[in-house]
Amino acid sequence: MATAAEANSNDGFSKEHEEWKEERGENPTTSQSSSTEQNTEPKPVCLIVLGMAGSGKTTFVQRLTAYLHSRKTPPYVINLDPAVHEVPFPANIDIRDTVNYKEVMKQYGLGPNGGIVTSLNLFATRFDQVMKFIEKKQSNHQYVLIDTPGQIEVFTWSASGTIITEALASSFPCVVVYLMDTSRSVSPVTFMSNMLYACSILYKTKLPFIVAMNKTDIIDHSFAVEWMQDFEVFQDALNQETSYVVGVSAVTGSGLDELFVHVADAAKEYETEYRPEYERLHRELAEAQSQKQKEQLERLRKDMGAVSMETAAPNGTFIQNSHDSSFKNLLVDLIFTRGNPEDAEEDEESDTDDIDHTVTEESKEAGAFGNFLKERREIVEVRNKKSS
Numbered sequence: 083m084a085t086a087a088e089a090n091s092n093d094g095f096s097k098e099h100e101e102w103k104e105e106r107g108e109n110p111t112t113s114q115s116s117s118t119e120q121n122t123e124p125k126p127v128c129l130i131v132l133g134m135a136g137s138g139k140t141t142f143v144q145r146l147t148a149y150l151h152s153r154k155t156p157p158y159v160i161n162l163d164p165a166v167h168e169v170p171f172p173a174n175i176d177i178r179d180t181v182n183y184k185e186v187m188k189q190y191g192l193g194p195n196g197g198i199v200t201s202l203n204l205f206a207t208r209f210d211q212v213m214k215f216i217e218k219k220q221s222n223h224q225y226v227l228i229d230t231p232g233q234i235e236v237f238t239w240s241a242s243g244t245i246i247t248e249a250l251a252s253s254f255p256c257v258v259v260y261l262m263d264t265s266r267s268v269s270p271v272t273f274m275s276n277m278l279y280a281c282s283i284l285y286k287t288k289l290p291f292i293v294a295m296n297k298t299d300i301i302d303h304s305f306a307v308e309w310m311q312d313f314e315v316f317q318d319a320l321n322q323e324t325s326y327v328v329g330v331s332a333v334t335g336s337g338l339d340e341l342f343v344h345v346a347d348a349a350k351e352y353e354t355e356y357r358p359e360y361e362r363l364h365r366e367l368a369e370a371q372s373q374k375q376k377e378q379l380e381r382l383r384k385d386m387g388a389v390s391m392e393t394a395a396p397n398g399t400f401i402q403n404s405h406d407s408s409f410k411n412l413l414v415d416l417i418f419t420r421g422n423p424e425d426a427e428e429d430e431e432s433d434t435d436d437i438d439h440t441v442t443e444e445s446k447e448a449g450a451f452g453n454f455l456k457e458r459r460e461i462v463e464v465r466n467k468k469s470s
C-alpha cells in the first residue's frame with residue numbers, strides 16, 4: 083500500500099492529469115488529436131461519496147472541490163442530499179432545486195427519512211436529464227463528485243439510489259469513496275461493523291471501492307490499517323484485494339494526493355473489471371429479451387395465422403407478405419403500445435417497493451408517492467425547463 087509521502091513524491095495526480103490531457107488532445111506539445119478522436123475521449127470519473135451520518139461527506143466533497151479547482155481541473159458537482167441546510171460548495175446540480183424536501187414531509191405527513199427517500203425517488207425519475215447534463219459537460223470535467231444523503235441507507239438500499247448508481251455506472255467510470263470517521267472507529271467493534279457495512283456496499287454495487295478514513299487530523303488511521311493487516315489468515319487475500327484504503331482529512335486536506343492515486347487505479351479497475359462484466363450481463367439480458375420477443379412474435383404469428391388465412395388473397399401473396407415488413411411492423415407497434423405505458427406506470431409505483439421498511443417510512447409513502455408524483459410532475463417539468 084502506498085503511503086501519502088510516496089504518493090506525493092510520485093505526484094501521481096499530475097502524471098495522471100497530464101495523461102488525461104494528452105488523451106483528450108489538450109496537450110499541444112504531444113497531442114496528435116483529430117476530430118475523429120472525439121468519440122474516444124476519456125469520460126469523467128464519477129466519485130460517489132458514501133458514509134455514515136456525520137462521517138464528513140459534505141466537508142469532504144467541499145475539500146475535494148477546492149483541491150481539484152486548485153489543480154485546474156474543476157469537478158462537476160452534484161448534491162443528492164435534499165435535507166442539507168447549506169451546501170458549502172458550488173453544486174452544478176442540487177437536488178434541492180428540484181424537490182422541496184420540507185414540503186414533501188408536510189404534505190404527506192412523513193418523517194425525515196420518508197421525506198428524504200421520497201425526494202430522492204422523485205429526483206431519480208428525472209435522472210435521465212441529469213445524465214444528459216453530465217454528458218453535455220463531460221469534455222470540461224475530469225471528475226464528477228456526488229454527495230449523498232446523510233443517512234447512508236437511504237441511498238445504498240433504496241431503489242432510487244440503485245437507479246442513480248447504475249445509471250452513472252452504465253455510462254461513466256464510477257468509483258465509490260466510502261468515508262469513515264476514524265475518530266469514531268477506534269473501538270474494534272465499531273470499526274468492524276463499519277467495515278462490514280462497507281463490504282455490503284462493495285458487494286451490492288460491485289464498483290471499484292476506496293475506503294477513505296477521514297478526520298486523520300484528530301487521530302491517525304494507522305491503527306486501522308494495522309488491524310486490517312494483522313489477520314494472518316487473510317493476509318494473502320488482503321494483499322490481492324483491489325480495494326484501497328487511504329487516510330484523509332476533509333478539514334486540513336491531507337491525504338488527497340494519495341486518494342487521487344487510488345482513484346486513478348480504481349478508474350482503471352472500472353474499465354478492466356466492472357465494465358466487461360457489466361457489458362456481459364447487458365448482452366445476456368439483451369439476448370434473453372430478444373429470445374422472449376421472438377417467442378412472443380412466434381406465438382402471435384400462430385394466433386394470427388388463422389386470421390391472415392381468412393383475409394388473404396386466393397393466391398396466398400398476403401400471407402407471404404405478412405411474414406415480412408407489414409406483419410413485423412404491426413407486431414413491433416403492438417409490443418410498444420402494450421408494454422411501455424404499463425411499464426412506466428409500474429416503475430413509478432414500484433419505485434419505493436424495495437426500500438428497507440425498517441429504516442424508512444415507505445409503508446406510509448407508497449400511495450402518497452404515486453399521487454404526489456403525478457401532482458409534482460408538471461411543477462418539476464416547468465422548473466427543469468427554467469433551469470436548462
Ligand SMILES: Nc1nc2c(ncn2[C@@H]2O[C@H](COP(=O)(O)OP(=O)(O)OP(=O)(O)O)[C@@H](O)[C@H]2O)c(=O)[nH]1
Nearest residue numbers: 135136137138139140141231232296297331332333
Ligand atoms: N476534525 C475534523 N472534522 C471533520 C472532518 N470532516 C468533517 N468534519 C466534521 O464532522 C462533522 C460532520 O461533517 P459533515 O461534512 O456535515 O458530514 P456528513 O457526512 O456530510 O453529515 P450528514 O450528511 O449530515 O450526515 C462536521 O462538524 C465537520 O466539520 C475532518 O477531516 N476533521
